[in-house]
Amino acid sequence: MLSRVFGFSRRPFDSLSEQEILALAISSEEDDGRIYRAYAAGLRDSFPQSAKVFDDMADEEDRHRTALIEAHRRRFGDTIPLIRREHVRGYYERKPDWLVRPLGIEKVRAAAEDMEEQAHRFYMEAAKRTTDASTRKLLGDLAAAEQGHQSLARQLGLTHTPESVKDDERQTERRQRILTYIQPGLAGLMDGSVSTLAPIFAAAFATQDTWQTFLVGLSASVGAGISMGFTEAAHDDGKLSGRGSPVKRGLASGIMTAIGGLGHALPYLIPHFWTATTVAIAVVFVELWAIAFIQNRYMDTPFLRAAFQVVLGGSLVFAAGVLIGNA
Structure with a gap:
């Protein structure tokens, strides 16, 4: 019990191999896509336009995941190690949608922006630990994409949720x-x-x-x-x-x-x-x-x-x- 509370059973991020970093990135993108789709499902009845925002964000996470899987297949084969964010000490955590959804639509948008910021920091650190040129380029591109999309919820909101809809x-x-x-x-x-x-x-x-x-x-x-x-x-x-x-x-x-x-x-x-x-x-x-x-x-x-x-x-x-x- 104490080991779970204090993180003794978790791996330090610095100890992860390049394959494990890619596997962690893949599982993180999968989780984020699920969270965004859960947000969309929870908002669809009352806020259909904002639900489209999170549908688009989930599609964005799917594209990131596909690129990461291709990089893993090219370098390490088809078997992806099972490693998730809760296995890594100090790695950012995600609040489940049932904790965020009751807080209101603005809080959900803010949570999405925090998710993009955290993902950007992860890809920056992951890129520093990668020696393969193509993998490092992919992680750097994803970091840039996440940085550019830190306000993705707000940017997509301009398309799907203009001020009148908001x-x-x-x-x-x-x-x-x-x-x-x-x-x-x-x-x-x-x-x-x-x-x-x-x-x-x-x-x-x-x-x-x-x-x-x-x-x-x-x-x-x-x-x-x-x-x-x-x-x-x-x-x-x-x-x-x-x-x-x-x-x-x-x-x-x-x-x-x-x-x-x-x-x-x-x-x-x-x-x-x-x-x-x-x-x-x-x-x-x-x-x-x-x-x-x-x-x-x-x-x-x-x-x-x-x-x-x-x-x-x-x-x-x-x-x-x-x-x-x-x-």
């Missing part, structure tokens, strides 16, 4: 982010912040016991979070509505619901009742205005209307809790 893609990505994360999270935050006001402050003024009040707030917040999370995940699978993964929406809604309630429950960990209550009321004030801001920022709700709805509703629930607690 604007559309950014709007599509923003809309999907709102539907999958922000809208369910906002609904959860509103429910958690507002619905727990009455039980928490009713318990506070009825008992004037900060620990008991905290337990009521904790149970109400966690219970509401679980309920909202399951409800959001279960009522819509996202296939027809286009709202995205029900698991992601359920987590966003459930977590934000719990946070909304815990915000004004946590102050009751303070032993002094009136100090805890003052802090809790201040937190409620911040929560309600934060909800109004998010509605205005992401849901295009006029700020004054959002503030009126949220603050008025929250104030009514807060007043109900105080009245019940003092009854």
Whole structure:
């Protein structure tokens, strides 16, 4: 286990023979081609023009791989040693597409440019270690190609994704982010912040016991979070509505619901009742205005209307809790 973590079982790059360097280059080009095709497949439904960019980049990697295989066949025969980037100490790593794709289209383009830069550095070092003239020329040509294509994603984007298309893609990505994360999270935050006001402050003024009040707030917040999370995940699978993964929406809604309630429950960990209550009321004030801001920022709700709805509703629930607690 430790040998894998610290790279003791890996070969130093300087120890590779010329045949192993060619084999490493071939496997790297194969992996990069697969990654680009995975990017294209992941983007095709929502961003078809950008998917073409990565299709073209995968074709470019295939041409590099073919040239490298021909060089290996000419010098060393048809049997290519099995050596991959994870076998070489200090060699660059690639993030799998499932780690990059959720980060958004701009992050995927940036990842592609990093891949080209890393490949350029590899070919430069590989060319220095090669004595065969034709192989060295091939590696040098590939280094130059990778250097020229460090901005290949951007250059191909000019062909397939002009600014008008990029604007559309950014709007599509923003809309999907709102539907999958922000809208369910906002609904959860509103429910958690507002619905727990009455039980928490009713318990506070009825008992004037900060620990008991905290337990009521904790149970109400966690219970509401679980309920909202399951409800959001279960009522819509996202296939027809286009709202995205029900698991992601359920987590966003459930977590934000719990946070909304815990915000004004946590102050009751303070032993002094009136100090805890003052802090809790201040937190409620911040929560309600934060909800109004998010509605205005992401849901295009006029700020004054959002503030009126949220603050008025929250104030009514807060007043109900105080009245019940003092009854």
